[in-house]
Amino acid sequence: MHISDGLIFNNTSIVLAIIMWFLSIGILVWSWKKAQQTYTRSITALLAISSAFVFAAQMINFPIIFGSSGHLVGGTFLAVLLGPYAAILSMTLVLGMQALFFADGGIVAFGMNMFNMAIIGGLSYFLIKAFTRKNSSQKWFISSVFIASWISIMLGAVITSFEIAPAFSGGLAVTLPSMLLLHGIIGVGEGAITTVLVTSIQRLNPTILGGLSLLKGRKDKI
Amino acid sequence: MKKFLIATIMIALFLVVLIPFASNNPDGLEKVVVTYDAQEHQSIWNGIMADYSFFSIGNQYLSTLLAGIFGVVAVLVAGLVLSKVMTSNDKSAKNNAHRP
Numbered sequence: 467m468h469i470s471d472g473l474i475f476n477n478t479s480i481v482l483a484i485i486m487w488f489l490s491i492g493i494l495v496w497s498w499k500k501a502q503q504t505y506t507r508s509i510t511a512l513l514a515i516s517s518a519f520v521f522a523a524q525m526i527n528f529p530i531i532f533g534s535s536g537h538l539v540g541g542t543f544l545a546v547l548l549g550p551y552a553a554i555l556s557m558t559l560v561l562g563m564q565a566l567f568f569a570d571g572g573i574v575a576f577g578m579n580m581f582n583m584a585i586i587g588g589l590s591y592f593l594i595k596a597f598t599r600k601n602s603s604q605k606w607f608i609s610s611v612f613i614a615s616w617i618s619i620m621l622g623a624v625i626t627s628f629e630i631a632p633a634f635s636g637g638l639a640v641t642l643p644s645m646l647l648l649h650g651i652i653g654v655g656e657g658a659i660t661t662v663l664v665t666s667i668q669r670l671n672p673t674i675l676g677g678l679s680l681l682k683g684r685k686d687k688i
Numbered sequence: 689m690k691k692f693l694i695a696t697i698m699i700a701l702f703l704v705v706l707i708p709f710a711s712n713n714p715d716g717l718e719k720v721v722v723t724y725d726a727q728e729h730q731s732i733w734n735g736i737m738a739d740y741s742f743f744s745i746g747n748q749y750l751s752t753l754l755a756g757i758f759g760v761v762a763v764l765v766a767g768l769v770l771s772k773v774m775t776s777n778d779k780s781a782k783n784n785a786h787r788p
Contacts, residue, residue, distance in 0.1 A: 467717050472728040498774070505771075506778045514767030515695040521763040522699045525740060525756050527711040535713035552771070559770060563762050568755065569735030626717060633726040640724050648716035 467539065467622055467649070468564065468579055469630060471572030479632040480574070486629065487577030493585050494558060501551035509552060512674065516547050517556040521563065528655055536652030539622070541587010542615040543660045546594065546675065547667070554588035578629045582622040590618040611664050612657035619653035620646065692768075696761060703756045707749060 474483050520540035527535040540560075544553035561579050564570035571579045597610035627641040634640050667674055714722055721728065737743065742754035 467715070469717065470728075471731040471733065473721065473726060475727070475729040501774050502777060505775050507775045509775060510768060510771040511691060513771040514692070514764050515699075517767040518695065518760045518764040519699055519702075521759050522703050522756060525703065525710065525752070525759075526706045527713065527715060529711040529713055530716075532719065533713050534719035535711035535715050537715065552774075555770060555774070556767060559766050560763055563759055563766065565733075565735075567736050567759060567762065568740050569731065569733060569738045570740070572731060573733050623716070630717070630721075630726070633721075633728070634724055635727075636724060641720060644720045644723065645716065648719060652716050 467582055467619075467626055468561075468571030469575040469582075469626065470569075471574045473630050473633040474572065474574045476632055479629070482629055482632070483574050483578060485577075486581050490577040490580040490585060494554065494580070497551040497554040497588070501555060504549065504551060509548065513548055513552055513556055516544060517559055520544060520557070521560045523659075524560070524564070530648065530651045530655070532648070534648055536648070536655050538656055538659045539583050539587060539619065540660075541583055542590045542594075542611065542618050542656070543663055545588050545591035545614075546611060546660075546664050550588045550591035553591065554584050557584035557587055560584075575629075578626070582626050582629075586618050586622050586625075590614040593617060608661050608665060612661045615657040615660040616653040619649050619656045623649035623653075692764060696757075696764060699760050700757050703753055703760075707752055707756070 474480060520538070520543065523538045523540055525537070527537045529535050541553065541557055544556050547553070548556060558580055561571055561576070561584055565573055565576055565579070593614040594607075594610045597613065598607055623645040624642070627638060627645045631638040631641050664675075713719075720726075737755045737758070740752050740755040740759075741748075742751045742758065745751040745754060
């Protein structure tokens, strides 16, 4: 879902790109302040290693229909692992390295990509929290993780459709349905991979998720 | 230090095993761009290793793998710096503070 700078060239899209830069930087600053109040030193290794893993996982595309493919974005995964604020920062870091070194996602379009993947991904934490408010059984927790992953991809796809529409002669009428169709399927992959990762981490090291308030009987820390 | 080395090796192994299976098809967004013939202009920045190709290495597998490992190390180091600065107000961290 990385928008390249090649798609940002006319006035409408440049204005959109600038707006998204401002919006995303604003939310990034908010996350940074929240993160400074929220986290202790013990987050450092987990943040660094999970960011590096998400970078690697994003390189592995899985085939879907129509000769297309998708890959894990990992926003919801990071949100479950690190909480919303550190997840936004961590994903911004991944996207930044991709844009800087590998031209995967543009520089002008960076504000858009940040919003579509890092911010929506990180904020999906609150979706899981809302879903598990009444029922916090393990089964429902994992189902919530799946649904939140799928929604984060679909929401990202909707906003991407608006952002790239100026580059298409058919505009939004073309981009929205096709983006939703493909990402409806990619989102299932996102949900499947995220739930497998989260359950594996719970099995291997249950204390890792302990700092978050998503699981039953945990103290509210975030 | 040791855990970062182990983590890097584990993630590198993840790439070693999975890169051959990764699909080369265009991703969802690229597919939409190609199918509906969107106008695409030249980008202002083409990266240092565009398309995850490590400089002039001919073998595609090796080239992607090295680019991937480079990126993993870059993100790991940046993540470490970011999280250290982020938690620099936390005084409870005597244990980690003076470790190399």
